[in-house]
Amino acid sequence: MAEKVLMKGNEAIAISAIRNGVDGYFGYPITPQSEVMETLMKEKPWETTGMVVLQAESEVSSINMVYGGASCGKKVMTSSSSPGVSLMCEGISYMAGAELPCVIVDVMRGGPGLGTIQPSQGDYNQIVKGGGHGDDHNIVIAPASAQDMYDFVDWGFELAFKYRNPVVILADGVIGQMMEKVEMHPMKPRMTDEEIREKAPWATTGKPSWRNYNIITSLSLDSDIQEEFNRKLHAKYALIEENEVKYSEYMTEDAEYLFTAFGCSSRICEAAVDILRSEGIRAGLLRPITLFPFPHKEIKRLAARMKSMMSIELNFGQMAEDVRLAVEGQCPVGFYGRQGGNIFTPEEVVAEFKKFNNIQ
Amino acid sequence: MKEEIIIAGFGGQGVLSMGKILAYSAIMQDMEVTWMPSYGPEMRGGTANVCVIISDKKIGSPIVTKYDTAIVLNQQSLDKFENAVKPGGLLIYDPSGITREPVRKDIRICRIDAITYAAELGNAKVYNMVVLGAFLKIHPIVKSGNVKKGLEKSIPARYGNLIELNSSAILKGMENVETVNEI
Amino acid sequence: MNIEDIKKPENIVYRKPALLTDNIMHYCPGCSHGTVHKLIAEVIDEMGIQDKTIGISPVGCSVFAYNYIDIDWQEAAHGRAPALATATKRLCPDKYVFTYQGDGDLASIGTAEIIHACSRGENIVVIFINNGIYGMTGGQMAPTTLLGMKTSTTPYGRDAKLNGFPIKITEMLAELDGTAYITRQSVHTAPAARKAKNAIRKAFEYSSKGIGLSFVEIVATCNSGWKLSPVEANRWMEEHMFEKYPPGDIKDILK
Numbered sequence: 194m195a196e197k198v199l200m201k202g203n204e205a206i207a208i209s210a211i212r213n214g215v216d217g218y219f220g221y222p223i224t225p226q227s228e229v230m231e232t233l234m235k236e237k238p239w240e241t242t243g244m245v246v247l248q249a250e251s252e253v254s255s256i257n258m259v260y261g262g263a264s265c266g267k268k269v270m271t272s273s274s275s276p277g278v279s280l281m282c283e284g285i286s287y288m289a290g291a292e293l294p295c296v297i298v299d300v301m302r303g304g305p306g307l308g309t310i311q312p313s314q315g316d317y318n319q320i321v322k323g324g325g326h327g328d329d330h331n332i333v334i335a336p337a338s339a340q341d342m343y344d345f346v347d348w349g350f351e352l353a354f355k356y357r358n359p360v361v362i363l364a365d366g367v368i369g370q371m372m373e374k375v376e377m378h379p380m381k382p383r384m385t386d387e388e389i390r391e392k393a394p395w396a397t398t399g400k401p402s403w404r405n406y407n408i409i410t411s412l413s414l415d416s417d418i419q420e421e422f423n424r425k426l427h428a429k430y431a432l433i434e435e436n437e438v439k440y441s442e443y444m445t446e447d448a449e450y451l452f453t454a455f456g457c458s459s460r461i462c463e464a465a466v467d468i469l470r471s472e473g474i475r476a477g478l479l480r481p482i483t484l485f486p487f488p489h490k491e492i493k494r495l496a497a498r499m500k501s502m503m504s505i506e507l508n509f510g511q512m513a514e515d516v517r518l519a520v521e522g523q524c525p526v527g528f529y530g531r532q533g534g535n536i537f538t539p540e541e542v543v544a545e546f547k548k549f550n551n552i553q
Numbered sequence: 554m555k556e557e558i559i560i561a562g563f564g565g566q567g568v569l570s571m572g573k574i575l576a577y578s579a580i581m582q583d584m585e586v587t588w589m590p591s592y593g594p595e596m597r598g599g600t601a602n603v604c605v606i607i608s609d610k611k612i613g614s615p616i617v618t619k620y621d622t623a624i625v626l627n628q629q630s631l632d633k634f635e636n637a638v639k640p641g642g643l644l645i646y647d648p649s650g651i652t653r654e655p656v657r658k659d660i661r662i663c664r665i666d667a668i669t670y671a672a673e674l675g676n677a678k679v680y681n682m683v684v685l686g687a688f689l690k691i692h693p694i695v696k697s698g699n700v701k702k703g704l705e706k707s708i709p710a711r712y713g714n715l716i717e718l719n720s721s722a723i724l725k726g727m728e729n730v731e732t733v734n735e736i
Numbered sequence: 737m738n739i740e741d742i743k744k745p746e747n748i749v750y751r752k753p754a755l756l757t758d759n760i761m762h763y764c765p766g767c768s769h770g771t772v773h774k775l776i777a778e779v780i781d782e783m784g785i786q787d788k789t790i791g792i793s794p795v796g797c798s799v800f801a802y803n804y805i806d807i808d809w810q811e812a813a814h815g816r817a818p819a820l821a822t823a824t825k826r827l828c829p830d831k832y833v834f835t836y837q838g839d840g841d842l843a844s845i846g847t848a849e850i851i852h853a854c855s856r857g858e859n860i861v862v863i864f865i866n867n868g869i870y871g872m873t874g875g876q877m878a879p880t881t882l883l884g885m886k887t888s889t890t891p892y893g894r895d896a897k898l899n900g901f902p903i904k905i906t907e908m909l910a911e912l913d914g915t916a917y918i919t920r921q922s923v924h925t926a927p928a929a930r931k932a933k934n935a936i937r938k939a940f941e942y943s944s945k946g947i948g949l950s951f952v953e954i955v956a957t958c959n960s961g962w963k964l965s966p967v968e969a970n971r972w973m974e975e976h977m978f979e980k981y982p983p984g985d986i987k988d989i990l991k
Contacts, residue, residue, distance in 0.1 A: 198706075199573065199576055199577045199580055199586065199588070199706070366592070367589065367615065370592050371587055371589045372573065372586075372587070372589075373586060373587050457615070460615060461613070461614040461616060463614065464613035464614035465614075467613065536616050538617065538618045539616075
């Protein structure tokens with residue numbers, strides 16, 4: 194039986210990294226995610242699995258260390274929170290351009306600027322629509338529990354290597370700071386040099402006589418070559434949209450009203466659905482688990498039979514725009530959110546739901 | 554069964570670790586838990602609080618505004634959370650931490666003079682375990698065997714000698730909690 | 737002796753290093769980069785470490801260094817090469833890892849990365865090309881541009897009040913406990929190039945000893961940016977650059 198441990202979401206990221214054969218972590222302290230590196234340093238994985246853990250001089254440097262490690266075909270990751278992730282956006286763009294696999298954990302806090310250290314989902318657009326300059330996409334997965342934090346590290350690397358693309362685990366202060374029960378699966382070893390050569394033949398592992406030299410770069414300077422590369426990237430994104438959409442539904446079978454929410458907001462909406470159901474109102478919830486790829490088709494399918502929908506987010510309605518695009522006008526789509534590090538309660542969501550739907 | 558508990562006091566009173574030991578004990582009893590702290594600069598010397606939810610079903614929202622139980626260890630926390638206890642719920646307070654007594658009549662109110670009992674045990678650090686004992690006496694939601702297991706999981710192995718001391722502190726709290734308002 | 741005799745293997749006295757690729761270099765005639773590339777290729781070949789070497793190229797004229805030396809390469813964002821090298825070396829400790837950076841890349845936008853890589857004592861080699869100007873973007877002022885020197889962003893000469901002073905980053909890095917070998921060389925004459933090659937070889941050898949970071953500055957010319965002929969540029973470098981940036985070893989912890 195899997196071992197059950199009480200831990201914070203941030204700790205789950207660190208423990209999962211060690212137990213899932215991650216090769217390297219490079220980070221810089223920032224609230225509310227500093228427990229990730231603190232836990233790694235306390236666990237000293239370099240003495241057991243050989244995992245490298247390094248505190249860099251900045252987020253700029255940590256993401257570029259990730260670039261260097263990923264170039265060698267290693268499973269490398271970093272974590273930060275909103276202001277730190279802004280600094281990483283240069284590196285994220287270069288990694289998208291060089292098609293490098295990696296996992297980046299963003300435990301979002303209130304913004305803009307230095308903002309607050311409390312939970313927020315204000316960086317949805319920043320991460321889901323790109324993350325850095327250029328016409329590119331991160332694969333974005335949104336955990337809603339400490340168990341998700343644990344499980345998404347391994348899933349993230351699987352996606353990252355499958356598509357040679359950065360993967361962002363887009364969490365928030367609630368998911369990072371909250372302790373929950375986590376079931377730990379058996380340990381996975383780190384990849385051997387042999388496995389890396391097989392899985393990542395493109396990596397800079399040292400040029401042997403029998404192959405051409407490998408170059409990791411995002412530069413081309415020739416517009417036609419660059420355009421061809423952009424097309425190749427977008428074909429890859431189309432494939433990801435085809436294969437990797439993940440979402441969960443709660444009480445949608447007979448629902449007349451649908452909430453959409455991701456991350457910690459989806460937990461609060463679940464409780465709101467329970468309250469509404471107890472009053473005889475047939476509400477349900479769709480939680481996108483992948484934010485890119487976004488569950489457009491599933492939302493469109495459900496929207497066809499809804500009286501209305503409402504997107505509930507810790508921002509001013511960034512995902513709501515994607516929901517409206519998916520709904521294609523089939524039903525009204527409302528929005529309710531809190532900002533700045535404040536969090537709505539289930540009762541508050543219920544009240545706003547009733548206001549929007551004119552239910553007394 | 555679902556119990557929503559807020560534990561609040563000054564940073565340094567062991568509020569967060571009390572919540573953690575309670576949550577771990579519940580896991581040892583195969584229950585679902587969430588432990589959601591207030592975090593950040595307000596923790597340093599200011600007020601600290603943690604919301605622990607224990608349930609036999611999967612827990613939806615970890616954020617709640619009404620609690621089955623409020624454990625308050627200073628005046629600010631009493632002011633903030635007395636009215637957040639659900640009617641029929643429970644309030645536990647430490648009389649030496651407050652200047653104004655709680656006034657609700659529709660909830661059960663208990664007091665535990667934890668500083669005195671911790672001093673009797675010769676270690677002020679077990680203050681929070683005395684308080685935990687008081688709570689578990691009134692609401693025995695976790696069996697004492699599982700509390701012991703929760704302690705073992707929460708306390709690093711090198712401090713294994715502290716488990717006995719913590720257990721006696723819990724017992725002390727159980728023996729000495731006083732009810733000051735029955736519903 | 738006719739041309740065919742000259743080309744016979746037994747008569748060859750000099751050839752292109754085996755590890756230089758056949759790609760035509762994009763560098764301007766007279767530029768120092770080509771010479772430094774050649775020296776690095778020779779060192780890697782002579783040490784027999786082609787399959788163990790990973791190069792990290794910068795942003796700047798030498799962004800395309802990866803086209804010219806037949807080893808695995810990573811191309812870094814501007815200034816970030818030491819961060820890439822840090823992770824590469826730590827994750828692959830049996831490899832030889834070097835960065836190749838210009839003065840804009842290393843001494844301006846990448847100061848944090850180089851200082852902290854040095855401070856941590858990363859076991860890497862850094863080749864630092866200092867020609868006092870941004871070459872690739874068209875001759876703008878660099879952090880190492882001399883006072884009075886004209887560039888496209890200091891058209892009346894660098895003025896300390898307006899533009900600040902030139903930075904002697906190599907001397908600064910020598911102060912850091914994590915550095916093992918710090919030297920300043922040039923490649924404008926055959927003897928100088930031979931000395932530079934020895935320095936590069938020593939840096940690579942040191943990087944496998946686990947004693948800290950090795951740093952080779954090459955004071956170089958940019959005759960296009962300086963708007964001088966290659967010969968004039970060499971002379972100008974000797975007369976002006978060497979005064980501020982004198983060649984020679986600055987630190988060697990094994991001596």
